[in-house]
Amino acid sequence: MSAVVAEHDHHHDDHDHGPAKGILRWIITTNHKDIGTLYLLFALAMFFVGGSMAMIIRAELFEPGMQFVDPQFFNSMTTMHALVMVFGAVMPAFVGLANWMIPMMIGAPDMALPRMNNMSFWLLVAGVLMLASTLFMEGGAPAGGWTLYPPLVLQTGKAFPFAVFSVHLLGISSIMGAINIIATILNMRAPAMTLMKMPLFVWTWLITGFLLIAIMPVFAGAVTMLLTDKFFHTSFFDAAGGGDPVLYQHIFWFFGHPEVYVMILPTFGVASTIIPVFARKPLFGYSSMVYATASIAFLSFIVWAHHMFTVGMPLAGELYFMYATMLIAIPTGVKVFNWTATMWKGSMTFETPMLFSIAFVVLFTLGGFTGLMMSIAPVDFQYHDTYFIVAHFHYTLVPASIFILMAAGYYWLPKWTGHMYNEKIGQLHFWLSTISVNILFFPQHFLGLAGMPRRIPDYAIQFADWNMISSIGGFIFGASQLLFLYIVIDTIRGGTGEKVTDEVWEDAHKHGLEWTLPSPVPYHTFTTPPTVIPTEHI
Amino acid sequence: MSTNDAYYIPHKATWPIVGTAGLMIMLAGVANFLNGSPIGTTMIYVGLLMFIVMLGGWFALQSVESETGMYNHGVGISYRMGMMWFIFSEIMFFAVFFGTLWYTRNLSVPWLGGEGAKAATQQILWPAFEATWPTNGPGKVGGEFEPMGAWGLPFLNTLILLTSGVTCTWAHHGLLAKKRDQLIKGLLATVGLGFLFVAFQAIEYHEAYTEMGLTLGSGIYGSTFFMLTGFHGFHVCVGAIILSVVLFRSWKGHFQPENHFAFEAAAWYWHFVDVVWLGLFIFVYLM
Structure with a gap:
């Protein structure tokens, strides 16, 4: 396999092929690896910014009564924590992985549209900067929840138009990134890399790209109507003028439900890439994985109103959205079954990436089951807007998306840097994270079932115990992530000093093209397409 | 599918950052304008100008590259x-x-x-x-x-x-x-x-x-x-x-x-x- 490593002959133009010097390298780069690094580092920074906001939330909720912040700021924190984590951390981290890995996984020299690739990253920074600037404005940052429901959100102060335009910038950035990824996958594959031989990560991103292009304009349209309702006298969400505030919720969740799958589908892709390598078996049911991903993506467009069961929909709507939502459990179940079957009788080893992946399979399934509970419209009336929903979506995001991002970091860092990370600290990070994330979120199920509402800075005395336990878990989880920061920096600077091989993980070169390349990866790879591709993942 | 041999990969792009800055300044300008801040209008003009310059420059670059046969x-x-x-x-x-x-x-x-x-x-x-x-x-x-x-x-x-x-x-x-x-x-x-x-x-x-x-x-x-x-x-x-x-x-x-x-x-x-x-x-x- 290593015989097909691309020769790095520079034959077709006489441009300087090395990176530019100094800071300028990062500003004007068109290299997919540079841009991938920028995305990943930016996402990591935002993970800590969003995480700090979560720490403020958990500190305030440590005990009943008001301790540290005023309610307005508390609500700003819940809103901004969500927006920063969704648009600043999780999505950019997966786009960063896509940038780094997709060209290397399909045998392409770079992304299809390198200049636009640069612009999508910087638009992301612009959007997040604009969002963060609202924290310092008169009236505070948006505090009506990340869903920006009217009429509440229209009471936002000076921050309001900035929040709307930051959504526009983030949307343009995401659409550009998605177009680039789709064009790369469909147009830049090595001739031998047929669609049904692509690694699952590439497949999930192809489908995620489609989701992004379909939904980001919808969100842009929704916030544009908020803007005109506030400043230009329109009546879209005002019943007095014939509009309807519930309309906003429909539009938002038409965006919002596929949006949460934008964060989970690439997660599935990375898990499907990592698990076979450490189980030393091909992925079980490759084609069913592809079809399950496509099914989940399709279903994501027709289930949105399960976020609004209590809003007062006609009965037919409640029933339709209930049954449609339950359908999602089928393709998702296929996936969980396949991951488990991949590990069945495998020669498993438990390095950090595999540990995080296994924890993902277990804990994501738990989050999925609570999702299934909430799909049942009549019982959702009890769960709606309580900590039960908070527990549910954090189980599908933290020990799922975030854990898999950690796994991806441990899995590919040696390939990117040429250095091995410290396995001992990695495993410590894993165990601390896994234990604390359950201390953090599991009690929130009980709180929610007992009736504790979400988005409140103070609560009745009967919720005190579980909140304190949850906060303790939160603080341990937050502190544990500093270990990851340490490992990333340490690995970039040399790690354990152990020289990693090209394949890094035993027989990984049978699973993906990226492991046929040298470690660390050269600045340009596959300038001529590889002729043979590994097929162990199929 | 293309043969990747001569796929043109540009190195170093300066227009994207100009366009991004222009767009951001323009939108921040509109937001300031809506909030009644006097700096808004100036920011809109500056941002718009940068954005137009970016469009002109970027499209000119692309058309020159296209006409000189760099795109396969x-x-x-x-x-x-x-x-x-x-x-x-x-x-x-x-x-x-x-x-x-x-x-x-x-x-x-x-x-x-x-x-x-x-x-x-x-x-x-x-x-x-x-x-x-x-x-x-x-x-x-x-x-x-x-x-x-x-x-x-x-x-x-x-x-x-x-x-x-x-x-x-x-x-x-x-x-x-x-x-x-x-x-x-x-x-x-x-x-x-x-x-x-x-x-x-x-x-x-x-x-x-x-x-x-x-x-x-x-x-x-x-x-x-x-x-x-x-x-x-x-x-x-x-x-x-x-x-x-x-x-x-x-x-x-x-x-x-x-x-x-x-x-x-x-x-x-x-x-x-x-x-x-x-x-x-x-x-x-x-x-």
Whole structure:
């Protein structure tokens, strides 16, 4: 396999092929690896910014009564924590992985549209900067929840138009990134890399790209109507003028439900890439994985109103959205079954990436089951807007998306840097994270079932115990992530000093093209397409 | 699928950061302007200028690269895919406003009028309200207004836009047959008709505001009417500007029958704008 490593002959133009010097390298780069690094580092920074906001939330909720912040700021924190984590951390981290890995996984020299690739990253920074600037404005940052429901959100102060335009910038950035990824996958594959031989990560991103292009304009349209309702006298969400505030919720969740799958589908892709390598078996049911991903993506467009069961929909709507939502459990179940079957009788080893992946399979399934509970419209009336929903979506995001991002970091860092990370600290990070994330979120199920509402800075005395336990878990989880920061920096600077091989993980070169390349990866790879591709993942 | 051998990968791009900064300054300017801050207007102009400079510079660079043969077949496919998916995103953007129109006309306004299970809503909130269309809602937001008819300027504009689609295709045939004269004439007609459309729409808006009492603030009818037709008009402007650039390049002798992505992209965009208008004419003006 290593015989097909691309020769790095520079034959077709006489441009300087090395990176530019100094800071300028990062500003004007068109290299997919540079841009991938920028995305990943930016996402990591935002993970800590969003995480700090979560720490403020958990500190305030440590005990009943008001301790540290005023309610307005508390609500700003819940809103901004969500927006920063969704648009600043999780999505950019997966786009960063896509940038780094997709060209290397399909045998392409770079992304299809390198200049636009640069612009999508910087638009992301612009959007997040604009969002963060609202924290310092008169009236505070948006505090009506990340869903920006009217009429509440229209009471936002000076921050309001900035929040709307930051959504526009983030949307343009995401659409550009998605177009680039789709064009790369469909147009830049090595001739031998047929669609049904692509690694699952590439497949999930192809489908995620489609989701992004379909939904980001919808969100842009929704916030544009908020803007005109506030400043230009329109009546879209005002019943007095014939509009309807519930309309906003429909539009938002038409965006919002596929949006949460934008964060989970690439997660599935990375898990499907990592698990076979450490189980030393091909992925079980490759084609069913592809079809399950496509099914989940399709279903994501027709289930949105399960976020609004209590809003007062006609009965037919409640029933339709209930049954449609339950359908999602089928393709998702296929996936969980396949991951488990991949590990069945495998020669498993438990390095950090595999540990995080296994924890993902277990804990994501738990989050999925609570999702299934909430799909049942009549019982959702009890769960709606309580900590039960908070527990549910954090189980599908933290020990799922975030854990898999950690796994991806441990899995590919040696390939990117040429250095091995410290396995001992990695495993410590894993165990601390896994234990604390359950201390953090599991009690929130009980709180929610007992009736504790979400988005409140103070609560009745009967919720005190579980909140304190949850906060303790939160603080341990937050502190544990500093270990990851340490490992990333340490690995970039040399790690354990152990020289990693090209394949890094035993027989990984049978699973993906990226492991046929040298470690660390050269600045340009596959300038001529590889002729043979590994097929162990199929 | 392309052979990747000669796929052109540009190194170092300076325009994206200029465009990003311009866009960010412009939008922050609009936000400041809406908040009543005096610095807003200046920021809008500075940002807009940067954005226009970026567009000019970036497109000039691309056309030079294209004309010097740096783009192979594979690059062309990437550009075409990019344009198609961009138009798909635009379709989804318009779908939001069409969806809004559908929802209000078929669901929320009838509900306000007490339809179905919502009879109590009507009795409690606005018992006197009767669900009709067009409406400015039970609060009669924006005061009395006259709805826009379909058979005056809007119908004329439909004919204008449909004709411009024909002239655009005629220009494309000219390009393919190496008839430069036909290409330029066809594009001139298309651009001319495009701006004529915008001019007529400006007249229509002027009449709406000054004579019919129909404004953006005229309840849900005014909101959906101006949002849909306004965003469409903006897209016609953008399309006409893109076609003007293509026209200018045709004058300079750019484009060959086998290499004219810019023309194709502009034409696709124009047809997309055309189709959206047909949707508007049916659902906003006729029905």
